[in-house]
Amino acid sequence: MPGYKPGDKVEIETVDGKYTGILMERPELADDKHVVIKLESGYNVGISLDRIREIKKIEARIKRERFRLKRHKRDPSKRDISILATGGTIASRVDYITGGVHSAFSAEELISAVPELEEIANIQGRQIFNKFSENIIPEDWIKIARTTASEIKKGVDGIVITHGTDTMGYTSAALAFMLKTPVPVVLTGAQRSSDRGSSDAPLNLIHSAIVASKADLSEVVVVMHGEISDSFSLIHPGTRVRKLHTSRRDAFRTVNSRPLGRVSMKGIEFLREPKSDNKLKLDTKLEERVFLLKYFPGLNPEVIDNLVELGYNGIVIEGTGLGHTSELLFERIKDAIDSGVFIAMTSQTIFGRVNMNVYSTGRILQDIGVIPCEDMLSETAYVKLMWCLGHTKKPERLREMMLTNYAGEITERSRIE
């Protein structure tokens, strides 16, 4: 509707009566026959366009990107944390026409809906953007990293970033490489929208606020439900965490390492030593022309040439087993590397360490110049290759950087393995 923006308060007169509420975003291309407004009761109603007689704007959209909760005065005995909102299910509600879920809550609404937060810390909030995380692009990682750094500079004791769950692992890895932080930086989200009784949003937020305000932790972590019931959440290292289920509340798991700890209403229990001494450093240099290529039987070698032609500077191959691809690709991989493209290898098994010394396949790939990514997650290796290529294009230095453990992404090989 021209002249109206999502967030505007409107009065709509229909053939059946009047409705007053906030005009909601309708991102579906599929349905341009309804408008949806959120009533003061909190419910959304969809109104068919052909039933509308008149629309009046009562109040233009209130844009409050930055705010401080004011129900209580700042309590000097409590720590200060910033909650930075980026969208996702945690900021969503069910659409009662379609049964679908879409973005609805601002950071302020989201935080206001969980009064327990103010018992834990003094809360400030800020909306960075409002996106489902499948729409997040590397540029957004940089925005989040910059905003986080600027909040830390203002002197807060911890940061909570609310984020969609789909690509949270990629963002947490990106932040882990881009940010050295003196305070906890906690990403959290929800697998069920915040207006459902079964939502995991409130507890994930509360647990995240506990970690952000109370943990002696200077790194980027993800805090999400540790089991399907509302008992505890796990604190996952930012470069080691992966969404391993489409829908379960405990979908997030630490891979090839252990969670840093667990958090419940009783407090935080560390399972291993967290980092607790970092100076703030922001380093967002990123090379965007990097491709994450999952290998599969039948993958035509032409694809490698093609990525080179398209101007990619780096490729992470998610290979098979210990870090393999078909020998049919060797020549193209060699040509790509000879032409200046950096190629790194992870495994689609998810768990375990790449070892390219055992089989001839791996040894040849190493001889050609492929960099074995140790026990890094494919998603983390992809983000890391972007970040490393943002810093150097020299082969020796790039290899050295890829094999250096910057943010907990590599475990040193143990003898027992």
Next chain:
Amino acid sequence: MPGYKPGDKVEIETVDGKYTGILMERPELADDKHVVIKLESGYNVGISLDRIREIKKIEARIKRERFRLKRHKRDPSKRDISILATGGTIASRVDYITGGVHSAFSAEELISAVPELEEIANIQGRQIFNKFSENIIPEDWIKIARTTASEIKKGVDGIVITHGTDTMGYTSAALAFMLKTPVPVVLTGAQRSSDRGSSDAPLNLIHSAIVASKADLSEVVVVMHGEISDSFSLIHPGTRVRKLHTSRRDAFRTVNSRPLGRVSMKGIEFLREPKSDNKLKLDTKLEERVFLLKYFPGLNPEVIDNLVELGYNGIVIEGTGLGHTSELLFERIKDAIDSGVFIAMTSQTIFGRVNMNVYSTGRILQDIGVIPCEDMLSETAYVKLMWCLGHTKKPERLREMMLTNYAGEITERSRIE
């Protein structure tokens, strides 16, 4: 060495003395300065070319692609099984120069090395080819399916296929779609080469032979170690199994379902009802221009156009969460579908079911024509799309086939979910 083939029995006179043994394959591009022969003791030695004075061929390579073990006579009280060898670690040994592992054993050697097999069944063997499984291409799946069908026609009671572990899940899915089988078809392999004390090869072979000869089972399964010790193996459904660790002996897991059962020296224990009534049917039609595309933040939409230009007829997108990609891809995906390319969606979370009705992202993608692959593994969906496209290019029929449960690859949605 011109004039000599791997498998030839040779006598090599060096500056230090004479060696007699079988000339081994040296697949490494890296090292053309040594030959390797297998001595009668079973050990491999590497001999530097510049130390060789003379080589004599004692016996040309004995090619025995088909054989029957003859140490015992056929025991009419036992069932007959065929062991079909395709290569992989199970048929490999350590190379004591490089520490690497490469192909060494023929089917006959492999089977002869496990005398327990003849206690279980009457064994015939056949070498289909000898490849590490990362080198297996869809054409090889067809070869394996055809050989398996022809063995079944000869009247054997069960089939064991030895195979590399890297892409075993893809092959088992392919065989499950291509073969209706009245007898057990069991794929097995090893995570440690057969000449090591710690090898899982003998027990995997023995357990597979037990399943092939004794189970009332008419489907394609994978039998591999169920835990790291040599206690039991799991019987995984062929379309549900995934290698989930680079190196552990119990790397194979059933995903989004339960194993069919477990097998140990005590016998078989079924955990759920296996299929036990099928007539032999071989249907190997396959469309090879299918791509498995893992989504990642920053994936440039140009890649979709590019795959269309390269002539791909199908793309399985391994999306995020419930089956999503960035909205930046929607237009290109729509163009691709409009131009006749079939696009199906799975999730990179591995576990859980795709549900494209919850979020606008999923609903739009469905409206555009993307086929949601329910709780199918990405690898299985890729193989299935190839197989379905081998049978129809009609959109309605293709969609119907993709959503039909042909080989246990889809579980009906339960209410509890």
